Amino acid sequence: MIGSRFSYIGRILALLQVLPGILAWGKEGHYAICKIAEGFLNEDAATTVKALLPDYAKGDLAAVCSWADEIRHNFHWRWSGPLHYVDTPDFRCNYEYCRDCHDLSGNKDRCVTGAIFNYSMQLMTYHESKSTSEWKYNLTEALMFLSHFIGDVHQPLHVGFTGDAGGNTIIVRWYRRKTNLHHVWDDMIIDSALKTFYNSDRAIMIQALQRNITDGWSSDIASWGNCSSEYLVCPDLYASESINLACKFAYRNATPGSTLSDDYFLSRLPVVEKRLAQSGVRLAATLNRLFASKPLPSHFTTGDGSNASRGWLRIKGSVQGPTLI
Numbered sequence: 001m002i003g004s005r006f007s008y009i010g011r012i013l014a015l016l017q018v019l020p021g022i023l024a025w026g027k028e029g030h031y032a033i034c035k036i037a038e039g040f041l042n043e044d045a046a047t048t049v050k051a052l053l054p055d056y057a058k059g060d061l062a063a064v065c066s067w068a069d070e071i072r073h074n075f076h077w078r079w080s081g082p083l084h085y086v087d088t089p090d091f092r093c094n095y096e097y098c099r100d101c102h103d104l105s106g107n108k109d110r111c112v113t114g115a116i117f118n119y120s121m122q123l124m125t126y127h128e129s130k131s132t133s134e135w136k137y138n139l140t141e142a143l144m145f146l147s148h149f150i151g152d153v154h155q156p157l158h159v160g161f162t163g164d165a166g167g168n169t170i171i172v173r174w175y176r177r178k179t180n181l182h183h184v185w186d187d188m189i190i191d192s193a194l195k196t197f198y199n200s201d202r203a204i205m206i207q208a209l210q211r212n213i214t215d216g217w218s219s220d221i222a223s224w225g226n227c228s229s230e231y232l233v234c235p236d237l238y239a240s241e242s243i244n245l246a247c248k249f250a251y252r253n254a255t256p257g258s259t260l261s262d263d264y265f266l267s268r269l270p271v272v273e274k275r276l277a278q279s280g281v282r283l284a285a286t287l288n289r290l291f292a293s294k295p296l297p298s299h300f301t302t303g304d305g306s307n308a309s310r311g312w313l314r315i316k317g318s319v320q321g322p323t324l325i
Protein backbone atom coordinates (compact mmCIF):
# COMPACT_ATOMS: atom_id res chain seq x y z
CA MET A 1 0.00 0.00 0.00
CA ILE A 2 2.68 2.41 1.04
CA GLY A 3 4.75 1.32 -1.96
CA SER A 4 1.90 1.93 -4.36
CA ARG A 5 1.21 5.31 -2.80
CA PHE A 6 4.85 6.23 -3.27
CA SER A 7 4.83 5.08 -6.85
CA TYR A 8 1.66 7.15 -7.35
CA ILE A 9 3.45 10.20 -5.92
CA GLY A 10 6.42 9.31 -8.11
CA ARG A 11 4.19 9.27 -11.17
CA ILE A 12 2.72 12.65 -10.23
CA LEU A 13 6.22 14.05 -9.79
CA ALA A 14 7.29 12.58 -13.14
CA LEU A 15 4.21 14.13 -14.74
CA LEU A 16 4.95 17.49 -13.19
CA GLN A 17 8.37 17.34 -14.87
CA VAL A 18 6.87 17.15 -18.32
CA LEU A 19 3.82 19.42 -18.06
CA PRO A 20 4.21 22.29 -20.51
CA GLY A 21 5.44 25.58 -19.17
CA ILE A 22 5.48 24.29 -15.62
CA LEU A 23 8.59 26.26 -14.81
CA ALA A 24 9.93 29.72 -15.47
CA TRP A 25 13.27 31.49 -14.94
CA GLY A 26 13.79 30.34 -11.37
CA LYS A 27 13.55 32.61 -8.35
CA GLU A 28 17.16 33.75 -8.72
CA GLY A 29 16.72 34.76 -12.36
CA HIS A 30 13.56 36.80 -11.75
CA TYR A 31 15.06 38.44 -8.67
CA ALA A 32 18.16 39.49 -10.63
CA ILE A 33 16.05 40.86 -13.51
CA CYS A 34 13.94 43.06 -11.24
CA LYS A 35 16.97 44.22 -9.21
CA ILE A 36 18.65 45.29 -12.45
CA ALA A 37 15.44 47.02 -13.58
CA GLU A 38 15.22 49.00 -10.32
CA GLY A 39 18.55 50.63 -11.17
CA PHE A 40 17.25 51.93 -14.51
CA LEU A 41 13.86 53.32 -13.45
CA ASN A 42 13.44 57.07 -13.82
CA GLU A 43 11.95 59.11 -10.99
CA ASP A 44 8.35 59.02 -12.25
CA ALA A 45 8.40 55.26 -12.76
CA ALA A 46 10.16 54.55 -9.44
CA THR A 47 7.50 56.59 -7.59
CA THR A 48 4.63 54.85 -9.38
CA VAL A 49 6.15 51.39 -8.84
CA LYS A 50 6.49 52.12 -5.09
CA ALA A 51 2.88 53.32 -4.97
CA LEU A 52 1.61 50.14 -6.62
CA LEU A 53 3.71 47.52 -4.81
CA PRO A 54 1.96 45.58 -2.07
CA ASP A 55 3.03 46.54 1.48
CA TYR A 56 4.85 43.25 2.04
CA ALA A 57 7.28 44.10 -0.79
CA LYS A 58 8.57 46.98 1.36
CA GLY A 59 9.19 49.10 -1.72
CA ASP A 60 11.33 46.42 -3.43
CA LEU A 61 10.12 45.33 -6.89
CA ALA A 62 12.49 42.36 -6.86
CA ALA A 63 10.69 40.94 -3.81
CA VAL A 64 7.54 40.25 -5.89
CA CYS A 65 9.05 39.21 -9.21
CA SER A 66 8.37 35.50 -8.64
CA TRP A 67 4.83 36.13 -7.35
CA ALA A 68 3.32 35.03 -10.67
CA ASP A 69 5.07 31.64 -10.34
CA GLU A 70 4.12 31.23 -6.68
CA ILE A 71 0.39 31.63 -7.34
CA ARG A 72 0.00 29.93 -10.70
CA HIS A 73 -0.84 26.49 -9.36
CA ASN A 74 -3.49 27.75 -6.93
CA PHE A 75 -6.94 26.93 -8.19
CA HIS A 76 -7.96 30.59 -8.25
CA TRP A 77 -5.03 31.51 -10.50
CA ARG A 78 -4.87 28.49 -12.76
CA TRP A 79 -6.04 30.62 -15.72
CA SER A 80 -2.69 32.43 -15.57
CA GLY A 81 -0.58 29.29 -16.31
CA PRO A 82 -0.47 29.70 -20.14
CA LEU A 83 0.62 33.33 -19.75
CA HIS A 84 4.19 32.35 -18.83
CA TYR A 85 5.27 31.09 -22.25
CA VAL A 86 4.46 30.82 -25.96
CA ASP A 87 5.07 27.66 -27.98
CA THR A 88 6.15 27.83 -31.63
CA PRO A 89 6.02 25.22 -34.43
CA ASP A 90 8.71 22.55 -34.16
CA PHE A 91 12.03 23.33 -35.89
CA ARG A 92 10.78 26.49 -37.62
CA CYS A 93 12.86 28.67 -35.30
CA ASN A 94 10.56 31.64 -35.70
CA TYR A 95 7.66 33.25 -33.85
CA GLU A 96 4.50 34.95 -35.07
CA TYR A 97 2.00 36.52 -32.71
CA CYS A 98 -1.14 35.60 -34.68
CA ARG A 99 -0.02 32.02 -35.30
CA ASP A 100 1.50 31.21 -31.91
CA CYS A 101 -0.14 33.27 -29.18
CA HIS A 102 -2.87 31.04 -27.80
CA ASP A 103 -3.32 28.55 -24.96
CA LEU A 104 -3.57 24.77 -25.34
CA SER A 105 -7.30 25.05 -26.12
CA GLY A 106 -6.62 27.58 -28.88
CA ASN A 107 -7.88 30.66 -27.02
CA LYS A 108 -6.15 33.58 -28.73
CA ASP A 109 -3.90 36.09 -26.93
CA ARG A 110 -3.35 33.74 -23.97
CA CYS A 111 0.42 33.52 -24.02
CA VAL A 112 3.35 35.47 -22.60
CA THR A 113 3.43 38.14 -25.31
CA GLY A 114 -0.36 38.61 -25.18
CA ALA A 115 -0.11 38.97 -21.41
CA ILE A 116 2.62 41.62 -21.74
CA PHE A 117 0.38 43.64 -24.09
CA ASN A 118 -2.57 43.19 -21.75
CA TYR A 119 -0.92 44.21 -18.50
CA SER A 120 0.91 47.10 -20.20
CA MET A 121 -2.39 48.48 -21.39
CA GLN A 122 -3.80 48.15 -17.89
CA LEU A 123 -0.81 49.97 -16.36
CA MET A 124 -1.18 52.81 -18.88
CA THR A 125 -4.44 53.70 -17.13
CA TYR A 126 -2.56 54.54 -13.90
CA HIS A 127 -2.47 58.35 -14.19
CA GLU A 128 -6.02 58.59 -15.50
CA SER A 129 -7.33 56.29 -12.75
CA LYS A 130 -5.41 58.24 -10.14
CA SER A 131 -6.88 61.56 -11.24
CA THR A 132 -10.46 60.25 -11.42
CA SER A 133 -10.11 57.79 -8.50
CA GLU A 134 -11.76 55.19 -10.69
CA TRP A 135 -9.67 52.02 -10.82
CA LYS A 136 -10.71 49.68 -13.62
CA TYR A 137 -7.95 47.16 -12.99
CA ASN A 138 -5.90 45.77 -10.17
CA LEU A 139 -2.70 47.58 -11.10
CA THR A 140 -0.70 45.98 -8.28
CA GLU A 141 -1.28 42.60 -9.89
CA ALA A 142 -0.71 44.08 -13.35
CA LEU A 143 2.72 45.38 -12.26
CA MET A 144 3.71 42.07 -10.67
CA PHE A 145 2.56 40.11 -13.74
CA LEU A 146 4.28 42.43 -16.22
CA SER A 147 7.57 42.42 -14.29
CA HIS A 148 7.54 38.63 -14.27
CA PHE A 149 6.44 38.07 -17.87
CA ILE A 150 9.05 40.44 -19.36
CA GLY A 151 11.56 38.15 -17.62
CA ASP A 152 9.90 34.97 -18.87
CA VAL A 153 9.77 36.01 -22.53
CA HIS A 154 13.57 36.44 -22.44
CA GLN A 155 14.14 32.82 -21.36
CA PRO A 156 14.78 31.19 -24.76
CA LEU A 157 12.84 28.01 -23.95
CA HIS A 158 9.76 30.02 -22.95
CA VAL A 159 9.47 30.50 -26.71
CA GLY A 160 10.46 26.93 -27.57
CA PHE A 161 8.89 24.20 -29.68
CA THR A 162 5.33 22.95 -29.14
CA GLY A 163 6.31 19.27 -29.55
CA ASP A 164 8.62 19.24 -26.54
CA ALA A 165 6.73 21.86 -24.50
CA GLY A 166 9.66 24.26 -24.54
CA GLY A 167 12.18 21.58 -23.59
CA ASN A 168 10.09 20.25 -20.69
CA THR A 169 9.87 16.76 -22.23
CA ILE A 170 13.57 16.59 -23.19
CA ILE A 171 15.09 14.60 -20.35
CA VAL A 172 18.82 15.21 -19.95
CA ARG A 173 21.46 15.04 -17.26
CA TRP A 174 22.88 18.24 -15.85
CA TYR A 175 26.25 16.87 -14.81
CA ARG A 176 25.05 13.90 -12.70
CA ARG A 177 21.53 15.06 -12.04
CA LYS A 178 18.57 13.93 -14.10
CA THR A 179 16.37 16.83 -15.15
CA ASN A 180 14.80 18.36 -18.25
CA LEU A 181 16.19 20.90 -20.68
CA HIS A 182 13.68 23.59 -19.71
CA HIS A 183 14.74 23.34 -16.08
CA VAL A 184 18.40 23.60 -17.11
CA TRP A 185 17.64 27.01 -18.64
CA ASP A 186 15.32 28.16 -15.85
CA ASP A 187 17.55 27.26 -12.93
CA MET A 188 20.49 24.94 -13.40
CA ILE A 189 22.77 27.22 -15.43
CA ILE A 190 22.17 30.09 -13.02
CA ASP A 191 22.54 27.87 -9.93
CA SER A 192 25.79 26.36 -11.24
CA ALA A 193 27.12 29.85 -12.04
CA LEU A 194 26.21 31.04 -8.54
CA LYS A 195 28.12 28.14 -6.98
CA THR A 196 31.08 28.17 -9.37
CA PHE A 197 31.73 31.88 -9.81
CA TYR A 198 29.84 33.84 -7.18
CA ASN A 199 30.36 31.98 -3.92
CA SER A 200 26.61 31.14 -3.86
CA ASP A 201 25.88 34.81 -3.22
CA ARG A 202 23.24 36.26 -5.51
CA ALA A 203 24.12 39.85 -4.59
CA ILE A 204 27.61 39.27 -6.02
CA MET A 205 26.15 37.76 -9.20
CA ILE A 206 23.81 40.73 -9.64
CA GLN A 207 26.69 43.18 -9.09
CA ALA A 208 28.67 41.36 -11.77
CA LEU A 209 25.73 41.64 -14.20
CA GLN A 210 25.31 45.33 -13.38
CA ARG A 211 29.02 45.90 -13.95
CA ASN A 212 28.77 44.10 -17.32
CA ILE A 213 25.87 46.36 -18.29
CA THR A 214 27.72 49.57 -17.48
CA ASP A 215 31.08 48.38 -18.88
CA GLY A 216 30.84 45.74 -21.60
CA TRP A 217 27.27 46.38 -22.78
CA SER A 218 27.09 50.14 -22.14
CA SER A 219 26.72 50.96 -25.83
CA ASP A 220 23.86 48.44 -26.16
CA ILE A 221 21.69 49.74 -23.32
CA ALA A 222 19.85 52.35 -25.38
CA SER A 223 19.08 49.95 -28.21
CA TRP A 224 17.97 47.21 -25.79
CA GLY A 225 15.51 49.57 -24.15
CA ASN A 226 14.06 51.00 -27.35
CA CYS A 227 11.10 49.56 -29.15
CA SER A 228 11.16 50.11 -32.89
CA SER A 229 9.41 53.28 -34.07
CA GLU A 230 6.74 54.47 -31.71
CA TYR A 231 5.81 51.29 -29.87
CA LEU A 232 5.57 51.43 -26.08
CA VAL A 233 6.08 47.73 -25.55
CA CYS A 234 7.59 45.21 -27.93
CA PRO A 235 7.33 41.64 -26.59
CA ASP A 236 7.14 40.23 -30.14
CA LEU A 237 10.75 41.32 -30.68
CA TYR A 238 11.87 39.64 -27.44
CA ALA A 239 10.02 36.43 -28.35
CA SER A 240 11.64 36.33 -31.81
CA GLU A 241 15.08 36.74 -30.22
CA SER A 242 14.28 33.96 -27.73
CA ILE A 243 13.27 31.30 -30.27
CA ASN A 244 16.37 32.18 -32.25
CA LEU A 245 18.55 31.63 -29.19
CA ALA A 246 16.62 28.46 -28.32
CA CYS A 247 17.54 27.00 -31.73
CA LYS A 248 21.14 28.23 -31.72
CA PHE A 249 22.03 27.44 -28.12
CA ALA A 250 19.40 25.68 -26.00
CA TYR A 251 18.39 22.78 -28.28
CA ARG A 252 21.80 22.37 -29.92
CA ASN A 253 23.70 19.36 -28.55
CA ALA A 254 20.96 18.73 -26.00
CA THR A 255 19.13 15.75 -27.43
CA PRO A 256 17.08 13.50 -25.11
CA GLY A 257 19.35 11.38 -22.92
CA SER A 258 22.43 13.55 -23.36
CA THR A 259 24.61 14.66 -20.48
CA LEU A 260 25.26 18.39 -20.33
CA SER A 261 28.36 19.47 -18.49
CA ASP A 262 31.25 21.96 -18.74
CA ASP A 263 31.14 22.50 -22.53
CA TYR A 264 27.43 23.26 -22.52
CA PHE A 265 27.51 25.22 -19.25
CA LEU A 266 30.40 27.51 -20.16
CA SER A 267 29.18 28.24 -23.69
CA ARG A 268 25.55 28.93 -22.67
CA LEU A 269 26.19 30.92 -19.50
CA PRO A 270 27.03 34.13 -21.45
CA VAL A 271 23.69 33.79 -23.27
CA VAL A 272 21.79 33.43 -19.99
CA GLU A 273 23.64 36.38 -18.44
CA LYS A 274 22.92 38.62 -21.41
CA ARG A 275 19.21 37.67 -21.40
CA LEU A 276 18.96 38.47 -17.67
CA ALA A 277 20.62 41.85 -18.26
CA GLN A 278 18.49 42.62 -21.31
CA SER A 279 15.23 41.81 -19.56
CA GLY A 280 16.16 44.02 -16.59
CA VAL A 281 17.01 46.97 -18.85
CA ARG A 282 13.89 46.40 -20.95
CA LEU A 283 11.56 46.04 -17.97
CA ALA A 284 12.78 49.41 -16.69
CA ALA A 285 12.50 51.05 -20.13
CA THR A 286 8.95 49.71 -20.50
CA LEU A 287 7.87 50.94 -17.06
CA ASN A 288 9.51 54.32 -17.76
CA ARG A 289 7.39 54.68 -20.90
CA LEU A 290 4.16 53.36 -19.37
CA PHE A 291 4.39 55.59 -16.30
CA ALA A 292 5.60 58.76 -18.04
CA SER A 293 3.67 61.46 -16.24
CA LYS A 294 3.26 63.53 -19.40
CA PRO A 295 0.37 62.37 -21.59
CA LEU A 296 1.67 60.31 -24.47
CA PRO A 297 1.19 61.48 -28.04
CA SER A 298 -1.94 59.89 -29.44
CA HIS A 299 -0.04 58.03 -32.17
CA PHE A 300 1.80 55.99 -29.54
CA THR A 301 0.61 52.45 -29.47
CA THR A 302 1.27 49.32 -27.47
CA GLY A 303 1.92 47.13 -30.47
CA ASP A 304 1.35 46.64 -34.15
CA GLY A 305 -1.84 48.63 -34.30
CA SER A 306 -4.11 45.64 -33.99
CA ASN A 307 -3.65 45.36 -30.24
CA ALA A 308 -6.54 47.60 -29.38
CA SER A 309 -8.76 45.12 -31.17
CA ARG A 310 -7.10 42.11 -29.58
CA GLY A 311 -9.68 42.42 -26.85
CA TRP A 312 -7.42 40.66 -24.38
CA LEU A 313 -7.57 43.73 -22.19
CA ARG A 314 -10.94 42.67 -20.91
CA ILE A 315 -10.62 38.89 -20.94
CA LYS A 316 -9.38 38.63 -17.41
CA GLY A 317 -12.15 40.88 -16.18
CA SER A 318 -14.78 38.68 -17.79
CA VAL A 319 -13.28 35.48 -16.40
CA GLN A 320 -12.45 36.65 -12.92
CA GLY A 321 -14.72 39.59 -12.44
CA PRO A 322 -13.18 43.03 -12.36
CA THR A 323 -10.64 43.45 -9.60
CA LEU A 324 -9.99 46.78 -7.97
CA ILE A 325 -7.22 48.02 -5.78
Ligand SMILES: [Zn+2]
Pocket (backbone or CB within 6 Å): 023, 024, 025, 068, 069, 084, 148, 152
Ligand atom coordinates in the same frame (compact mmCIF):
# COMPACT_ATOMS: atom_id res chain seq x y z
ZN1 LIG B 1 6.91 32.44 -15.18
